[in-house]
Amino acid sequence: MAKVVCVLYDDPIDGYPKSYARDGLPKIDRYPGGETLPSPKAIDFKPGTLLGSVSGELGLRKYLESNGHTFIVTSDKDGPNSTFEKELVDADVVISQPFWPAYLTAERIAKARKLKLALTAGVGSDHVDLQAASAHGITVAEVTYSNSISVSEHVVMMILGLVRNYIPSHEWVTKGGWNIADCAMRSYDIEGMHVGTVAAGRIGLAVLKRLKPFDMHLHYYDRYRLPEATEKELGLIWHPSVENMVRVCDVVTINAPLHPETENLFNDKLIANMKRGAYLVNTARGKICDRDAIVRALESGQLAGYAGDVWFPQPAPKNHPWRTMPHQGMTPHISGTSLSAQARYAAGTREILECFFEKRPIRDEYLIVDGGKLAGTGAHSYSAGDATRGSDTRAKLKHHA
Structure with a gap:
C-alpha cells in the first residue's frame, strides 16, 4: 500500500464552513474545445464545497483509506522541520497545489527515494524540479484545464x-x-x-x-x-x-x-x-x-x-x-481555486490517482513528465529545467509571513 502526502492551504480563519453562499454549481459537461471534465469512478464530496483547504482534503480520505493507503494532509510545508519535509522521505505520492506550493526541489527529490508520482491539484507544475523528476523516473501530472x-x-x-x-x-x-x-x-x-x-x-x-x-x-x-x-x-x-x-x-x-x-x-x-x-x-x-x-x-x-x-x-x-507598491491590484493566489474550480481539480486528482493505483494510463493531457522525459501537455508547454530555485527563501523568511 502507498503513502500519499497532500499539501493544502489552511482553513478559513473562522473555521471550516458550515454553510455556503450558494447551494450548488452549474452543470458543465465539457470544456471549450470538447475535452471532457475529469471522470473518476466516484467522488466523495459535494461540488461547491471547500475542498482545497486542509479540512477539505480534496475529498480523498475515504477513497484512499478504504483502499489501504496512508493519507497525510498538512499545510506545513516550508523548511527542514516542516511536516512535509518529514513525511516526504517515505512518500509514494505527493499532491500539492499551485496556490500553496510544496516546492519539490532537486534536494527534496533526492531524499524522497520512494516517490513515484508528483500530482498537482490544479494547473502548473513549476513547483517541481522537472529535470530532477525526469532523472529519478518520477511521473509529474496535473489536472489540465480544470481551472x-x-x-x-x-x-x-x-x-x-x-x-x-x-x-x-x-x-x-x-x-x-x-x-x-x-x-x-x-x-x-x-x-x-x-x-x-x-x-x-x-x-x-x-x-x-x-x-x-x-x-x-x-x-x-x-x-x-x-x-x-x-x-x-x-x-x-x-x-x-x-x-x-x-x-x-x-x-x-x-x-x-x-x-x-x-x-x-x-x-x-x-x-x-x-x-x-x-x-x-x-x-x-x-x-x-x-x-x-x-x-x-x-x-x-x-x-x-x-x-x-x-x-x-x-x-x-x-x-x-x-x-505595498503603488497602483497595484494584487490578490493571494486565488484565481484558479474558486469553489467551482475546486470541484473539477479535486475530481481530476482522484481520476489520476485511480489510474496510477490501477496501473491504467493517465490521460495524455494530464501528463507533464513521464518515462524520464517531458510528456503530454508538458512536452507542449514546458522546457526541461528547474524553476524552483530560490524557493527556500520562503523558509528563511517564515517568521515574516
Whole structure:
C-alpha cells in the first residue's frame, strides 16, 4: 500500500464552513474545445464545497483509506522541520497545489527515494524540479484545464479593475468619502485599447474570447501560432516575439507557464519597451516578472498599473514589496481555486490517482513528465529545467509571513 502526502492551504480563519453562499454549481459537461471534465469512478464530496483547504482534503480520505493507503494532509510545508519535509522521505505520492506550493526541489527529490508520482491539484507544475523528476523516473501530472476558465475570468476582472481604477474608488466609499475626482483621474475605458496575451493556450485564448465583446484590439504571442480560422474569428494579430507585441499594447496579460525560458521575462529592459502607462496583469507565475523591476516601473509611471495573484515565493512574506507598491491590484493566489474550480481539480486528482493505483494510463493531457522525459501537455508547454530555485527563501523568511 502507498503513502500519499497532500499539501493544502489552511482553513478559513473562522473555521471550516458550515454553510455556503450558494447551494450548488452549474452543470458543465465539457470544456471549450470538447475535452471532457475529469471522470473518476466516484467522488466523495459535494461540488461547491471547500475542498482545497486542509479540512477539505480534496475529498480523498475515504477513497484512499478504504483502499489501504496512508493519507497525510498538512499545510506545513516550508523548511527542514516542516511536516512535509518529514513525511516526504517515505512518500509514494505527493499532491500539492499551485496556490500553496510544496516546492519539490532537486534536494527534496533526492531524499524522497520512494516517490513515484508528483500530482498537482490544479494547473502548473513549476513547483517541481522537472529535470530532477525526469532523472529519478518520477511521473509529474496535473489536472489540465480544470481551472483555466476560472483564471481567465479573473484576468478580465483585473484588467477592468486596473483600467477603471476600481479598487481605489471602492476604498473611498469604505472611508466614507465621495471623492469623484480622485477616482476619475486614473479611470479610463478599455474600449479601443490594444490588449495582448503572452501565450495563447487554454487561458490566454479564453481571455481573448472574453475581451472581444469589449471592442478591444486583440494581440497575442505564442510559439505555436493559432489556426487561421481562430485568428479570423476573433480578429487576432499574431506577433513573432514578446518584444514586438508589448510595444503596441495598452494592456498585457501573462498566461504562460513558468520554465527557464520565461523566468524574469518581464525585466527592466522589456518593460521599457512597453507603452508608457500600459497595464500588466500576471495570473501565470510570479517569477515570470522581475520583482523589483515591477516596483520601479510603477513608481516611475512606466506602468500605470500591475495586478496579479501570483508571487514568489508563495505564500509571500509580509514585507514583499508587491504588497505595498503603488497602483497595484494584487490578490493571494486565488484565481484558479474558486469553489467551482475546486470541484473539477479535486475530481481530476482522484481520476489520476485511480489510474496510477490501477496501473491504467493517465490521460495524455494530464501528463507533464513521464518515462524520464517531458510528456503530454508538458512536452507542449514546458522546457526541461528547474524553476524552483530560490524557493527556500520562503523558509528563511517564515517568521515574516
